[in-house]
Amino acid sequence: MxxxxxxxxxxxxxxxxxxxxxxxxxxxxxxxxxxxxxxxxxxxxxxxxxxxxxxxxxxxxxxxxxxxxxxxxxxxxxxxxxxxxxxxxxxxxxxxxxxxxxxxxxxxxxxxxxxxxxxxxxxxxxxxxxxxxxxxxxxxxxxxxxxxxxxxxxxxxxxxxxxxxxxxxxxxxxxxxxxxxxxxxxxxxxxxxxxxxxxxxxxxxxxxxxxxxxxxxxxxxxxxxxxxxxxxxxxxxxxxxxxxxxxxxxxxxxxxxKTLGLRMRAHEANAMATARHLQGHPKLSAVYYPGLNDFPGHALAASQMSGFGAIVSFEVKGGLEAAKRVVNGMRLFKLAVSLGDCETLVQLPAAMTHRGYDHERLRDFGLTESMIRISLGLEDVEDILEELDYILAKA
Ligand SMILES: Cc1ncc(COP(=O)(O)O)c(C=O)c1O
Structure with missing residues (x-):
């Protein structure tokens, strides 16, 4: 063919x-x-x-x-x-x-x-x-x-x-x-x-x-x-x-x-479930995921993408100390830079991937020191949601 x-x-x-x-x-x-x-x-x-x-x-x-x-x-x-x-x-x-x-x-x-x-x-x-x-x-x-x-x-x-x-x-x-x-x-x-x-x-x-x-x-x-x-x-x-x-x-x-499509569909399903689970959570002040209907770029994303990807970011109430307690309490998720792997990877952008940015400017860009980014992996969704509940209890 x-x-x-x-x-x-x-x-x-x-x-x-x-x-x-x-x-x-x-x-x-x-x-x-x-x-x-x-x-x-x-x-x-x-x-x-x-x-x-x-x-x-x-x-x-x-x-x-x-x-x-x-x-x-x-x-x-x-x-x-x-x-x-x-x-x-x-x-x-x-x-x-x-x-x-x-x-x-x-x-x-x-x-x-x-x-x-x-x-x-x-x-x-x-x-x-x-x-x-x-x-x-x-x-x-x-x-x-x-x-x-x-x-x-x-x-x-x-x-x-x-x-x-x-x-x-x-x-x-x-x-x-x-x-x-x-x-x-x-x-x-x-x-x-x-x-x-x-x-x-x-x-x-x-x-x-x-x-x-x-x-x-x-x-x-x-x-x-x-x-x-x-x-x-x-x-x-x-x-x-x-x-x-x-x-x-x-x-x-x-x-x-060879498995890109298969993986992206599964990554995205886990991300959507995660974002919905986090939305409105009492310990969080913001959830960023283009697949959420009330995300500011949602309609635009839907017009130029055929799916919303598998990265979710969020803000815990209580600032940097609370965010550190969350990531230090993980059992299943890994604290690591990079993304797109089978394993769910979590990081604090201001301290890790975006450390080189001027921190005051970063805040002006809407990115606080306590923002957490998750790259949803391919684990069973029930295990992912259970881990989220476990770590957020520490916030
Ligand atoms: C969006 C984006 N572009 C480019 C890069 C750099 O790629 P590499 O680490 O393969 O050099 C990264 C790395 O995390 C990234 O997240």
């Missing part, structure tokens, strides 16, 4: 793979090789001048990496994808590929902490301004944009307070001004949201999370609509900066991605 006609769950298992299944192996071997040999110098010329797509060196390409990239391009609806050694390698390489000294990038105020760090601390050293805005307010975006704005960057839902940004509107605004839009789709995954179809130019992922799904890989990927841009990102940036993914990790990602 032509992969263009396959549905999502089928493509997650079958898309891509010319030459990646020697000997009719059901599962592709891991091509653990650093380099590839040539029959003669004519072959060298053909490959080096891109007339042939044979392989040269694993930092540039490798059959296991290519299969992962083709599968990701299919799932996100892009022209191609570039695999990276981590989500941050993907994010920083994409930003450097699109920005030059004197340019500025406008980014949403709540982002994964290291991304915020790259935008506000690292890029300025290269003469590139990272402008922070509330992208839920389009007038704020318009007032910060000028003729040197080259990129708009955001996550939707955002980490950790799950802001929902209007992807169609931001992309239409950007397109009319020749600005590129980069969206971190880690929380939603292409199973629930496909930003390229909504107008974005580049999608980036921490593939460490749901794409892998089993907590045993650090990886990243960028997917784009323009094949020339994909080629440039791969050979002018990934290959030269050198943040190449290991073929072994690409193989683990391919294995994990």
């Amino acid at each position: 032509d992969s263009g006609r396959m549905r999502f769950d089928t493509r997650a298992i079958h898309a891509g793979g010319k030459g990646a299944h020697p000997e009719h192996a059901l599962n592709p071997p891991i091509f653990m090789t650093s380099t590839f040999s040539f029959d003669n110098t004519d072959k060298v010329d053909a490959v080096m001048s891109f007339e042939s797509d044979d392989y040269v060196y694993t930092r540039g390409n490798n059959p296991t990496l290519r299969l992962f990239e083709e599968r990701m391009a299919s799932l996100e609806g892009g022209a191609g994808a570039v695999a990276f050694a981590s989500g941050m390698a993907a994010i920083s390489s994409v930003l450097f590929s699109l920005l030059r000294p004197g340019d500025n990038v406008i980014a949403h105020r709540t982002l994964y902490g290291s991304t915020h760090g790259v935008l506000t601390k690292l890029l300025p050293d290269y003469g590139i301004q990272g402008r922070i805005a509330d992208l839920e307010k389009l007038d704020e975006l318009a007032s910060l944009t000028d003729e040197r704005t080259r990129v708009i960057y955001f996550e939707s839902p955002s980490n950790p307070n799950l802001s929902i940004i209007d992807i169609r509107c931001v992309c239409a605004f950007a397109k009319s001004r020749g600005i590129k839009v980069i969206i971190d789709n880690t929380f939603a995954t292409p199973y629930f949201q496909r930003p390229l179809e909504l107008g974005a130019d580049v999608v980036v992922h921490s593939a460490t999370k749901y794409l892998c799904g089993h907590g045993d890989v650090v990886a990243g990927v960028a997917v784009a609509k323009d094949p020339d841009y994909v080629n440039s990102l791969k050979f002018d940036y990934m290959c030269e900066f050198g943040g190449a993914l290991s073929p072994f990790n690409a193989w683990l990602l391919l294995r994990g991605m």
